[in-house]
Amino acid sequence: MNDYESIKFLLMSLIEATYNNRKPFFVSSEEIRREVFATSKTLPLLKNLTREALDIYCKDLETMYDISQEFGYSVKASNHKPWFDDRKPKIDFHYWNRFNKYLKREGQIPSQIISILDNVSDEIVDYLGDPTLEGSWKRKGMVVGQVQSGKTTNYSSVICKAADVGYKIIILLAGVTNDLRRQTQQRLNHAFIGKNATSLREMETGIIGAANFADPPRKHPQNGTTLRSDFSLKQAEGFLGSNIQSNTEPTIFICKKNTSTLKNLKKFFEVMAPNILPYSLLLIDDEADNASINTSGDKTRVTRINEGIRDLLVKFEKSSYIGYTATPFANIFIDPDTEEEMEKQDLFPSDYIKVLEPPSNYIGPEKIFLDEDISERAVRIVDDYAVFSSEKDEMDLKHKNLAPIDDLPESLFEAIRIFILSKVIRTLRGEEKQHATMMINVSRFNSVQDDVHGLVYDYINELSHHVELNANVSYLSKKSDILEMFKDDYQNEFLDIKDKKYTYPDWKQIRSNLTKVIRSIKVQVVNMKRGSLDYEQFKDEGLTVIAIGGLALSRGLTLEGLMVSYILRNASAYDTLMQMGRWFGYRKNYDDLCRLYLPSQSNSYYQDVTEAMLDLSDQIKTMEQLNKTPLDFGLRVRENRGAIRITAANKMKTAEKILVSVGYAGKHIQSHNL
Numbered sequence: 001m002n003d004y005e006s007i008k009f010l011l012m013s014l015i016e017a018t019y020n021n022r023k024p025f026f027v028s029s030e031e032i033r034r035e036v037f038a039t040s041k042t043l044p045l046l047k048n049l050t051r052e053a054l055d056i057y058c059k060d061l062e063t064m065y066d067i068s069q070e071f072g073y074s075v076k077a078s079n080h081k082p083w084f085d086d087r088k089p090k091i092d093f094h095y096w097n098r099f100n101k102y103l104k105r106e107g108q109i110p111s112q113i114i115s116i117l118d119n120v121s122d123e124i125v126d127y128l129g130d131p132t133l134e135g136s137w138k139r140k141g142m143v144v145g146q147v148q149s150g151k152t153t154n155y156s157s158v159i160c161k162a163a164d165v166g167y168k169i170i171i172l173l174a175g176v177t178n179d180l181r182r183q184t185q186q187r188l189n190h191a192f193i194g195k196n197a198t199s200l201r202e203m204e205t206g207i208i209g210a211a212n213f214a215d216p217p218r219k220h221p222q223n224g225t226t227l228r229s230d231f232s233l234k235q236a237e238g239f240l241g242s243n244i245q246s247n248t249e250p251t252i253f254i255c256k257k258n259t260s261t262l263k264n265l266k267k268f269f270e271v272m273a274p275n276i277l278p279y280s281l282l283l284i285d286d287e288a289d290n291a292s293i294n295t296s297g298d299k300t301r302v303t304r305i306n307e308g309i310r311d312l313l314v315k316f317e318k319s320s321y322i323g324y325t326a327t328p329f330a331n332i333f334i335d336p337d338t339e340e341e342m343e344k345q346d347l348f349p350s351d352y353i354k355v356l357e358p359p360s361n362y363i364g365p366e367k368i369f370l371d372e373d374i375s376e377r378a379v380r381i382v383d384d385y386a387v388f389s390s391e392k393d394e395m396d397l398k399h400k401n402l403a404p405i406d407d408l409p410e411s412l413f414e415a416i417r418i419f420i421l422s423k424v425i426r427t428l429r430g431e432e433k434q435h436a437t438m439m440i441n442v443s444r445f446n447s448v449q450d451d452v453h454g455l456v457y458d459y460i461n462e463l464s465h466h467v468e469l470n471a472n473v474s475y476l477s478k479k480s481d482i483l484e485m486f487k488d489d490y491q492n493e494f495l496d497i498k499d500k501k502y503t504y505p506d507w508k509q510i511r512s513n514l515t516k517v518i519r520s521i522k523v524q525v526v527n528m529k530r531g532s533l534d535y536e537q538f539k540d541e542g543l544t545v546i547a548i549g550g551l552a553l554s555r556g557l558t559l560e561g562l563m564v565s566y567i568l569r570n571a572s573a574y575d576t577l578m579q580m581g582r583w584f585g586y587r588k589n590y591d592d593l594c595r596l597y598l599p600s601q602s603n604s605y606y607q608d609v610t611e612a613m614l615d616l617s618d619q620i621k622t623m624e625q626l627n628k629t630p631l632d633f634g635l636r637v638r639e640n641r642g643a644i645r646i647t648a649a650n651k652m653k654t655a656e657k658i659l660v661s662v663g664y665a666g667k668h669i670q671s672h673n674l
Contacts, residue, residue: 004430007045009107011057012064014039016111025112029062036061063361063588064110070357071120073624076127077351077631083133084126087165094219095160096121099191101213108588109153113359120356121157127352128158128320131166131280138313139320142288142349144620145356146364146613147326147578148558148585152184154356155284155324156191160210163192163221163250167320168279170221170252171265171312175287178230179532179552181256184286185227186536188254197223200235224253231255233264241272257287262308269315281316285309287555288323288347309347321347327578328353328616349630355620363591364584365610369603377497380597384409385568388442397568397599399443405451412440412566413459415597416546417489419564420463420521422593423544424513425494426563428505429589433542435535435561439582442568444550449525453548457523460546464518486514493595502592520544526552535560554580563590566597577602578609 015035019027036058040046046054100118103109109117129139145151159170174184189196194211195203200223211218222243225231231253244251255261269277313319358364367374387407388399419438426436440456443449466482487507494504526533526549535543543560547553554569565583583596598606623632 005107008057008060009105010043010045011036011039011061012104012107012111015061015065020111025115027065029058032061032065033058065112067110067113067359067361069113069116069359071116072355072357073621074123074127074352074354075620075623075628075630075632076353077629080127080351082126083130084122084165087130087132088122091164093161093164094214095163095192095210095221096157098194098212098214099157099160099210102191102210103153105213116359117154117157120354121154121161124154124158124322124354125161125165127354128162128167128282128322129318131162131168131318133318136276136317138318139351140347140349141321141352141354142323142325142328143354143356144328144617145324145326146358146362146584147581149326149356149358149362149364151286151324151326151356152187153191155286155322156188158322159188159192159252159282159284162282166280167282168250169244169277169281169316170250171281171283172252172254173257173283173285173309174254175555176257176290177552177555177557178256178528179526180287180555180557181230181254182227182532183557185225185254188252189227192221192252193223194218194220197226199226200224200232200240219249221249222247222251224251225255230258231261231265231268233268236268237271241268244272257285257290257305259304259308262305262312266308266311266315269312277316279316280318281313281320283309283312283319283321285321285323285347288325289327289329290325290555306347323347323349327613351630353620353630355617361586361588362584363587363594365578365581365606366614368584368596369607369610377592378594378596379603380411380415380595381600381603382409382411382566382568382597383600384411385442385599388448388568399445399448401445402447403445405448405455408452408455408459411597412456414489415564415566415595416456416459417463417486418493418595419546420514420517421486421490421494421510422563422590422595423517423520424510425504425593426590427513427517428509431589433540435538435542436544437533437559437562438546438564438566439553439559439562440546440548440566441550441553441580442566444569446525446527446529446550449527449530449548449550453523453525456546456548460518460521460523464515467514467518483511486511494593517544521546523548525549528552533557533559553582557582558585561590563587563593564595564597567602568599569602577605578613581606 015027015032016025018035019025019031036054040049040054096118100114103114103117104111124141124143127139127141129137143151143154145154155172159172162170172184172188174181190209192210194207194209194214196206196208197203203220203223207218211220222240224236224240229235240251253265255265309321313321363374368378369375385397387405387409388397416438419436423436426432426434440452442452463482467486470483490507490510522543522545524530524533524545524547526547532552533543533545533547537543547559550569553559559582562583562585567580569580583594587594
């Protein structure tokens with residue numbers, strides 16, 4: 001934590017100590033300023049700060065404490081019996097308490113939002129089931145949260161509390177790519193494990209993350225996977241099983257959602273006990289709409305990953321399955337009527353569905369695609385992508401593997417320049433050492449990604465050469481056409497579209513920092529062949545990267561400091577399209593700099609899927625008000641007027657197409673065409 005963050009944390013602590021009796025917690029701008037300026041007169045750490053510097057802290061704190069969040073809504077089975085509140089006074093919340101302190105110390109989430117997180121995770125743990133309850137039982141549920149809105153933080157909280165209440169085995173299925181599994185392992189190392197595990201036998205001696213805030217005696221769960229490797233049956237046999245049985249702390253496995261991994265986990269638990277294990281299992285399925293659904297056309301058969309998850313659940317006397325997803329379309333088309341035939345082994349969320357509401361500072365699809373002011377500022381329509389098109393139709397985004405890419409669209413060159421300018425502005429705002437990312441997602445083929453990498457790399461070198469050559473020239477000559485383009489871009493994209501919250505430097509300041517920023521840019525292909533992004537390696541100086549990829553950039557992976565996204569990918573379904581939206585999330589102090597380049601058709605599809613998601617959320621909210629259960633799941637999903645599907649066809653076997661009359665009573669609708 002740098003000096004600025006340390007001082008901000010100190011000020012937050014003092015403010016919250018003064019006003020923590022307010023339920024719900026709130027503090028006004030006037031109260032923040034009064035506390036900050038009064039404190040600056042008494043604390044040595046603040047005495048030397050100028051009024052301007054103190055004003056920056058005030059504005060930052062005002063922004064944090066102005067964030068709000070709703071509890072969300074849920075539907076649950078009629079036979080649910082609450083248990084958590086009764087047991088709560090007797091529970092030692094070791095893992096949750098230290099994670100709570102860790103979140104506050106990081107200073108990225110204000111206290112009022114952590115308070116909501118605490119209450120929501122309490123509710124979810126109550127749905128999981130009491131691990132101390134006698135007998136055999138199963139629970140299945142789903143949590144729906146928006147893309148990049150904080151689902152990892154939510155299930156990290158649930159994992160901490162599940163460990164505190166007595167769950168013995170925790171399995172987290174962290175998506176289908178190695179990058180996503182590794183990223184999730186790294187986050188849980190900080191949030192829950194408290195150390196970096198180098199092997200199943202050894203943990204690094206250094207304490208990290210939440211464990212730094214543990215009350216003695218400090219505890220650590222046992223790890224079944226490491227940052228370097230997924231679950232290995234060979235490594236686990238003969239060591240891990242006996243440790244699980246003797247260890248009083250839980251064991252956590254953070255695995256890729258892979259058929260062989262699931263089979264090996266099953267074999268490992270069978271070695272521990274041929275029959276049912278007398279333990280409680282919490283299985284969290286991240287990206288639960290991806291690969292977990294049974295897409296077999298034969299109701300008597302199941303797909304391999306779906307079967308692998310079911311096999312793990314039935315291996316334990318007490319098991320609780322919870323699927324996390326931002327796009328639940330596939331999950332709600334699981335047929336609940338097949339449960340008796342399948343001996344209630346399917347993954348339909350029959351016990352509960354919880355919908356998370358994002359905080360007010362979340363920049364999601366509703367803001368980007370349905371808010372005209374934000375759309376006008378952030379979205380740029382691309383129509384010059386013929387180089388990525390098939391010969392049949394130059395405006396078609398389809399192309400074949402090994403398709404030669406000899407040049408890039410001018411819109412992509414412009415997007416690269418805007419990314420550079422955005423990084424310069426952040427540097428001048430004091431965020432030089434923060435991660436900054438540009439995403440280029442134009443093809444699923446590695447060969448095309450490699451070609452694009454080469455052309456982008458050449459363009460960065462060209463920019464660097466021209467800017468360095470002309471950086472100190474006080475006038476713009478013919479030799480500095482690129483500087484002229486930068487100047488025009490800056491005028492058009494930032495000075496002409498000013499955000500009232502921010503001020504922008506003059507061109508002279510921008511120009512003097514261009515060389516340094518361009519030199520810092522790393523151009524990297526991100527896929528199974530070329531490797532992954534490692535932000536942790538650059539945590540001190542910050543990574544500035546142009547990431548080029550396909551599948552690895554399309555689902556689950558968080559791109560730190562993402563400012564410019566350039567996407568030309570085709571998508572045939574709502575869920576696939578929405579999961580590509582790595583640009584959703586939190587953009588503190590730089591939301592005005594973010595840009596999204598995409599074709600007009602894709603923009604239209606995003607508007608449609610956003611409306612469908614809002615419509616689905618409204619239906620679940622209505623179900624909660626009517627005390628409906630997940631098995632009453634008569635939900636409609638609005639179908640797109642064009643070619644895009646709701647989800648993959650093999651995930652919609654139980655869906656029916658119906659015509660519905662729509663009423664607009666009580667709604668404010670602006671119509672452009674009748």
